[in-house]
Amino acid sequence: MSLIDLLSWDAFGSGWFWSLVVLQWFWHGAQVLGVPADYLHCKDNAQLSMVINWRAKRRLRSAHRAPLLFVAGLSFLVSVVFILGFVYHIEFCAAVAILVVPEVIIFQLAYRTAQSICAKPLGLEACIKALKTLHLKIYATGAAAIFFAGLFGYGFEVLKP
Structure with missing residues (x-):
């Protein structure tokens, strides 16, 4: 298979699409709300609490600063x-x-997880539980996306006229 075949616009049968899928879900598996997933098992509670609160506030600030025209577009x-x-x-x-x-x-x-972390002062254990729940939801979303990619990819490749 040549490089031109890998870069074809035939999306589900090409390497670029599946490489992007792997890269996308590798990234989402490695971090949750901007905090590295393995950092959630850190023993330094003060630093972990500071990082979680900082990342949650940053997510809320960036979502609130997004202009309406950008979101609509x-x-x-x-x-x-x-x-x-x-x-x-x-x-x-x-x-x-x-x-x-x-x-x-x-x-x-x-965004919803960041809201729940910032809305009421949660303890560190509750914050970690919220982030782990978010991480599981991200895994479920990824599994569903990969399933649908395979399903629709198979449909596009087999049912092609």
């Missing part, structure tokens, strides 16, 4: 890509939708 683009991919059966758009829609879901899950 991004929502429009994600919707257009999703519709082009799954209603009009454009394979490249379906592949991009399978990469982008889980990111939107994970952003919303992380």
Whole structure:
């Protein structure tokens, strides 16, 4: 297989799509809300509490500072890509939708977790539990995304006219 074959626009049958899927879920498995996942087992409670609160406040600040026009434009683009991919059966758009829609879901899950951490002062154990729950939700989202990528990828490759 040549490099040109790997970079083809035939998304589900090419290496670029599956490489991006692996990279995307490797990244999400390595950190949760910006905190490295293995750092949640750290023995330095003061530093861990400071990092968790700082990352949660940072996530909320960045979400609140996003201009409405940017959020509306991004929502429009994600919707257009999703519709082009799954209603009009454009394979490249379906592949991009399978990469982008889980990111939107994970952003919303992380935002809600950051809100719960910052809204009421939780103890360190409660914060760690919230982050571990978020990590499990991210894994579930990733498993569903990979399942749908395989399912729709198989459908696009086999049912191609």
